[in-house]
Amino acid sequence: MHDLEGVDRGVNPQKTSVSALALQLEELLVSSDRRGMAQVRQLWTPGYLHTAAELFVRHCQRVVIVSGFPVGETYETDGPAGAIALLQGVKDCGGQARLVGFTPYIDRLRNCVAGLPQLNQRDLLALDRSGDVCEQLQGYMAGFAPTLLIFVAVPGQAADGCYYNPRFEDISDRTLPWEKLLELADCYSIAIADSGNHLGMGRVADPLARLSIVPAVSWTDGLVIADIANWGACGLLALASAFVRKNLLRNLHLTPLLEVLSRSGIVDSVTGMATASEDGLPAFSGEAVVTTLRNAAQTLQSGF
Template identity: 30%
Template sequence: MRIEETIAELERVAAREVGRGSEALAAPAAGGLLTAARSLAAGRPPDAAVFTGFFIPGADPPAAETDGPLGALQIAVALRLLGGRCRLVTDEPCAPVLEAAVAAIAPQVPVDVAPLRGYEDWAAARIHEYGQLTHLIACERVGPGVDGRPRNMRGEDIGAHTAPLDRLYTSGSAFRIGIGDGGNELGMGRLPADLVGRVVAAGERIRCVVGADALLVGGTSNWAAAALVGALSLLRPEVPQLRTLLEPVWSYDLLSAVVGAGAVDGVRRRPTLSVDGLDWPTYAEPLTRIAELVGPSR
């Protein structure tokens, strides 16, 4: 297959249906993966920030979920391998999980942690810096709905546990990439409102209104992030280390690290070696297929 055809197949694999309408949501976003990958792989090395962390207040115990941090760190490491710079951005409730992920895999990646109290001052001190970045990427980061409130898939308002990072995500003139799986994440505002309302339970209420220049829809957001790294590997074959990030064992080791730090499955609401209700063997199937499509290091 031509590279463009392989990247289109990566996009389809990442959007595998898991019961939340990802395949339907992915249809109007088709081509977003190629657009996003080309924007990162071409020109000068990217200087990016990746926003992630989705807090589950109803979990036992409450913590950030396993979907998001894995993909965000995978992207951050990939961009650094391309010679760029990348930081991760989250808020205080999600920080322990994200910091554990970084410590386990890539301690050189900086993490910016937004406070819940005093957020406005924190953001004001950084908005100029963020406005100079080339790319702002959101990976499974909840955003505001039509009423301005961030909501989970159950329709619950989680604003008390969520810093409004969408204000930094929309700052400046950076190329914005959104990665999500349920309609309530940053970037999903690119989708037609009626589609989200029709496909997603309580979609009218939870749909994020913040769009993006390129949108990647996955069955889980981590799968779409892996597809992005896969596309970068195809576009930049002279960086064979990118292929290592696609090996399922890389994700398994990172999943183990974040669960050890308290991360919870967002569907099951407890700390298990799973993502969105999918046990490792099932969850790993698209990761394995993505690695197969990209092929061995050249």
């Protein structure tokens, strides 16, 4: 369980610089070390959250946000909540964003539109296997001309060309080769991940060798690691608030967002149940983390 009381005391934006706060937020986001991300952080170079936040702010004019990790015949709650928060964050910065995913996943999100004021049908783009995936992606990239790609808890291709879940099961038939976007889009990219099998984690290949996982091999320009990917997305928005002088988390409330997602049949990846929870943690755990991040963002957006 997350030591939320200790975390709150550890994040003190009133007595530190933006770069120092970024390091505090990095520590917060991996403090429970549920899947070895604290170990990865210890073996990696700090400052990655600051790098990702700068990329986000500089290149948020037209953003493609990819999410959706399969669990059985549906998808998990960790990822879509963060993707929707990022979607709103881009809009708050004056940019345009599209939430892109495999058709069965986007169909679930379409069912959420009525319950989520920050989401509408034109925000969503579904891709499927009915034709050449590369042609679909290329056509869309040409029309939207993204300035930034963000991947939130997306399956990443392993060295053998397949995609795996944490139980070492091949899930290649339930996802798409999103790495093609890195080849087709002439723009920067950020990955937000909480497990070594997520797209973008090739950037920390050496630390991943110590974990029991089939690691992804792809790289992105920025990488944010977290115990829960949704929290990583919120951490990115909290720090970005310092650059845009606006609290990009001011309207985010995680619990009702998770409730709407669960009603559409999106499930907790650990329990397999359609509940307002993330990776086995009840909504109030994530809500407490988001509250800490929102408070930090409030101070950051005011300047200090």
